[in-house]
Amino acid sequence: DKVVVVTGASSGIGHDCALKLAAAGAIVVLAARTPEKLEDTVREIRAQGGEAYACPCDIADMEDCDRFVATVLGKHARVDILINN
Numbered sequence: 057d058k059v060v061v062v063t064g065a066s067s068g069i070g071h072d073c074a075l076k077l078a079a080a081g082a083i084v085v086l087a088a089r090t091p092e093k094l095e096d097t098v099r100e101i102r103a104q105g106g107e108a109y110a111c112p113c114d115i116a117d118m119e120d121c122d123r124f125v126a127t128v129l130g131k132h133a134r135v136d137i138l139i140n141n
Contacts, residue, residue, distance in 0.1 A: 057081065057082075057083065058081075058082045058083065058136040058137055059082070059083045059085065059128075059132045059134055059135050059136050059137075060077050060082040060083065060084050060085065060135075060136060060137040060138075060139065061085045061087060061128060061135050061137070061138045061139065062074045062077065062084060062085070062086055062087065062139045062141060063087045063088065063113075063115055063138075063139065063140050063141050064087070064088055064141035065084075065086035065087060065088050065094065065097055065141070066086070066088035066089075066090050066093035066094050066096070066097055067088075067093060068141075069141055070086075070088070070139075070141035071097055073139060073141065074086055074097060074101065074108065075097075075100065075101060075104070075106075078101040078104070078106030078107065078108055079104065079106060082106075082107075082137075083107045083108075083109075083132065084101060084106065084107065084108040084109070085108075085109050085111055085128055085132065085135075086098060086108060086109065086110050086111065087111055087112070087113045087115065087124060088112065088113070089112060089113070089114050090112070091110065091112040094110035094111075094112060095110050097110070098110045109131070111124055111127055111128060115140075
């Protein structure tokens, strides 16, 4: 039931990490720049019974980061673990 934010979650290590965290029972918030790839990962996690949410964000853009943080906290009220991938 931990809320875990994973950046770079649309491919590679971030994608694999998100899948494993969801399988372990985490509520996974996925961040990356490409919304379509994030949604693919969300569908994959949900198909396996996990809970995941996509929140597109360009981590290099501070305004986008501020929006991202406000969105995540507005929806989940907390972040227990942050994985900057």
